[in-house]
Amino acid sequence: MSIIFMVIAIGNMCGMYDKPLQIVSDRESKGLTFSHSKNLDVVDSYGTSRHIAKYAFPLGSTFTLSVRFDLLGMSSSDKRPRLFQSSDSATSESVSKRKRVPWWQNEVIYQIYPRSFKDSKGLGSGDLKGIISKLDYLKELGIGAIWLSPIYTSPMADFGYDISNFMDIDPVFGNMTDFEELLGSCHEKGLKVIMDFVPNHSSNEHEWFMKSVQMEDPYTDYYIWSDPLGFTEKGDPIPPNNWVSVFRGSAWTWVEERQQFYFHQFLAKQPDLNFRNSHVREEMKNILKFWLDKGVDGFRIDALKHLFEVEDIYQDEPIASDSNLNYPFDYGSLCHTLTVNQPETFDVLKEWRELASQYTDKLLMVEIYDGEIEQVMNYYGNERNPLADFPFNFLMIDKLKNRTELTGKSLKSTVDIWMDNMPEGKWPNWVLGNHDSGRMGSRFGEDLIDALNMLCLLLPGTPITYYGEEIGMINTWISWKDTQDPQGCRYGPKLYEKYSRDPARTPMQWDSTSCAGFTTHTETWLPINENYKTLNVKAQIEAASSHLKIYRSLTLLRKEEAFRSGKLSYPVITNDVFSFARSVNDCEMYLVVINTSENNIMVNMHKNANFRLPDTGVVILRSITDSSENTVPHSEVSLSNLEMVGGEGLVLSLDIQS
Numbered sequence: 001m002s003i004i005f006m007v008i009a010i011g012n013m014c015g016m017y018d019k020p021l022q023i024v025s026d027r028e029s030k031g032l033t034f035s036h037s038k039n040l041d042v043v044d045s046y047g048t049s050r051h052i053a054k055y056a057f058p059l060g061s062t063f064t065l066s067v068r069f070d071l072l073g074m075s076s077s078d079k080r081p082r083l084f085q086s087s088d089s090a091t092s093e094s095v096s097k098r099k100r101v102p103w104w105q106n107e108v109i110y111q112i113y114p115r116s117f118k119d120s121k122g123l124g125s126g127d128l129k130g131i132i133s134k135l136d137y138l139k140e141l142g143i144g145a146i147w148l149s150p151i152y153t154s155p156m157a158d159f160g161y162d163i164s165n166f167m168d169i170d171p172v173f174g175n176m177t178d179f180e181e182l183l184g185s186c187h188e189k190g191l192k193v194i195m196d197f198v199p200n201h202s203s204n205e206h207e208w209f210m211k212s213v214q215m216e217d218p219y220t221d222y223y224i225w226s227d228p229l230g231f232t233e234k235g236d237p238i239p240p241n242n243w244v245s246v247f248r249g250s251a252w253t254w255v256e257e258r259q260q261f262y263f264h265q266f267l268a269k270q271p272d273l274n275f276r277n278s279h280v281r282e283e284m285k286n287i288l289k290f291w292l293d294k295g296v297d298g299f300r301i302d303a304l305k306h307l308f309e310v311e312d313i314y315q316d317e318p319i320a321s322d323s324n325l326n327y328p329f330d331y332g333s334l335c336h337t338l339t340v341n342q343p344e345t346f347d348v349l350k351e352w353r354e355l356a357s358q359y360t361d362k363l364l365m366v367e368i369y370d371g372e373i374e375q376v377m378n379y380y381g382n383e384r385n386p387l388a389d390f391p392f393n394f395l396m397i398d399k400l401k402n403r404t405e406l407t408g409k410s411l412k413s414t415v416d417i418w419m420d421n422m423p424e425g426k427w428p429n430w431v432l433g434n435h436d437s438g439r440m441g442s443r444f445g446e447d448l449i450d451a452l453n454m455l456c457l458l459l460p461g462t463p464i465t466y467y468g469e470e471i472g473m474i475n476t477w478i479s480w481k482d483t484q485d486p487q488g489c490r491y492g493p494k495l496y497e498k499y500s501r502d503p504a505r506t507p508m509q510w511d512s513t514s515c516a517g518f519t520t521h522t523e524t525w526l527p528i529n530e531n532y533k534t535l536n537v538k539a540q541i542e543a544a545s546s547h548l549k550i551y552r553s554l555t556l557l558r559k560e561e562a563f564r565s566g567k568l569s570y571p572v573i574t575n576d577v578f579s580f581a582r583s584v585n586d587c588e589m590y591l592v593v594i595n596t597s598e599n600n601i602m603v604n605m606h607k608n609a610n611f612r613l614p615d616t617g618v619v620i621l622r623s624i625t626d627s628s629e630n631t632v633p634h635s636e637v638s639l640s641n642l643e644m645v646g647g648e649g650l651v652l653s654l655d656i657q658s
């Protein structure tokens with residue numbers, strides 16, 4: 001007798017295998033792995049018959065699978081085939097036993113730089129309607145949330161990080177109706193929406209600042225104003241201290257009208273708000289409440305460590321010992337002891353946490369670039385005093401600057417720094433690129449793109465993917481004439497290339513038509529990378545294998561319980577090899593192996609191993625650079641002789657029970 005049922009129902013069917021059984025599924029693959037302690041006959045959609053104990057379902061493709069197994073004569077311990085399903089259905093036993101976790105621990109967060117994602121109006125720069133038109137793409141990608149870089153009303157001196165109205169949408173991106181449509185459409189599709197929140201400063205064109213200049217109450221002290229220390233012989237006012245702006249030059253700008261300086265950690269067009277003023281604190285809470293009440297799912301809090309400066313501003317910061325830096329201009333020429341990570345910052349973050357806690361499951365992630373890991377970890381808070389859900393983990397950007405610095409050993413120590421310092425009970429995250437850093441393919445090498453996405457999506461924690469990294473977009477060279485980024489502009493034509501963030505902000509490459517399908521206009525706000533004719537979404541959907549297909553497979557694969565909650569271990573770490581394993585229930589293990597070198601190598605996972613691995617594994621995914629017959633997905637490979645091309649990543653499924 002045969003029973004036919006959908007694979008999805010397996011979790012509830014355990015215990016019914018007292019008769020010969022056939023499984024037939026024509027359901028689109030969710031990346032399942034089937035395994036059993038006895039060999040079974042499996043016929044896949046290609047008509048290939050296999051007599052095996054393990055079968056990795058093809059990822060991201062439609063298939064028909066038939067499995068026949070005769071349970072008569074099996075011992076009772078054999079009677080439960082282990083079928084690991086990756087559907088987000090709650091039918092699986094292991095999923096139902098797991099304690100409820102907030103959505104952001106299960107999902108991939110995808111950062112959209114709205115100006116560069118998709119233009120719906122034919123103006124050459126992206127907008128909200130453009131994002132709405134690509135939601136199906138995002139859903140199919142398998143991400144769970146979008147984080148939008150700022151879309152608020154802004155004079156765009158720092159591309160939206162200079163906000164003149166925190167509660168409205170800039171016309172460049174659309175209007176509030178468009179935003180509400182975007183939010184509603186995302187929620188209909190099961191996608192969360194995270195807003196950028198930029199509390200440290202406003203635009204100098206914000207009405208608060210204009211009223212503050214006029215000393216109009218209650219705005220007089222909304223910003224950080226200071227009398228001059230004195231005047232030079234020429235009659236120029238002298239700033240109260242030596243503090244330098246992140247974007248170079250004095251952090252103080254003189255206002256004739258008020259006969260005072262105001263302080264700005266960033267551009268002069270971005271005056272710092274005075275968080276010692278209770279009205280300012282209330283205003284910022286009202287802004288958060290405004291967006292939470294609209295239904296947004298969380299915030300990415302910008303430049304938080306800059307929120308407070310010491311109260312007594314008549315103190316200089318010490319000069320750094322690095323003589324390569326140009327004092328008094330470069331930000332790095334000072335040790336920032338008085339202007340970052342001040343204790344009051346944590347009090348304000350706590351207020352925001354308490355506000356967010358009045359809603360359900362709202363995510364607070366904070367941007368903290370800091371060389372001292374303890375400082376970064378402070379933003380998690382602790383059990384008694386929870387603060388951010390996580391500060392961004394920028395270690396793979398800060399610690400590993402290029403291919404030479406990226407080795408198996410350095411990757412391991414970089415992962416360890418986060419995992420070892422993270423407070424008890426907190427949740428990790430992984431960032432490999434963003435709007436402030438170069439594209440990962442350009443920093444480390446294009447051969448590593450798939451491997452780096454494997455790393456980011458399969459380590460325990462929340463992955464944050466910058467738009468375009470799923471197709472392996474690389475930095476675009478931008479001429480001085482085309483440079484837009486204020487950080488690049490302030491360093492001038494000779495130095496701008498070192499500092500400009502434009503190369504990683506160019507338009508998304510959708511297809512090979514004119515302007516990469518990004519806009520119908522003939523020009524774009526930043527040039528499109530010339531490689532768009534071959535490197536684009538459409539080409540990668542149509543290709544037999546592509547970065548995009550690997551990425552989609554990874555978002556499916558990480559729904560497996562082993563990746564959601566499994567243990568993390570490192571079987572082999574050498575200069576050339578970074579490997580990690582994720583396992584659950586002591587029976588199924590996934591192994592991720594990355595060849596960090598540029599050379600083809602043979603890896604023996606049994607040599608210098610930290611624990612015993614089985615003899616073989618089944619290939620689930622491999623980098624698109626590998627075309628060897630031996631590592632074709634679904635094939636069984638010897639763990640003593642893993643052939644890997646330069647920069648390759650491999651994901652294997654192992655049966656560790658036998």
Ligand SMILES: [Ca+2]
Binds near residue numbers: 306307
């Ligand atoms: Ca500040």
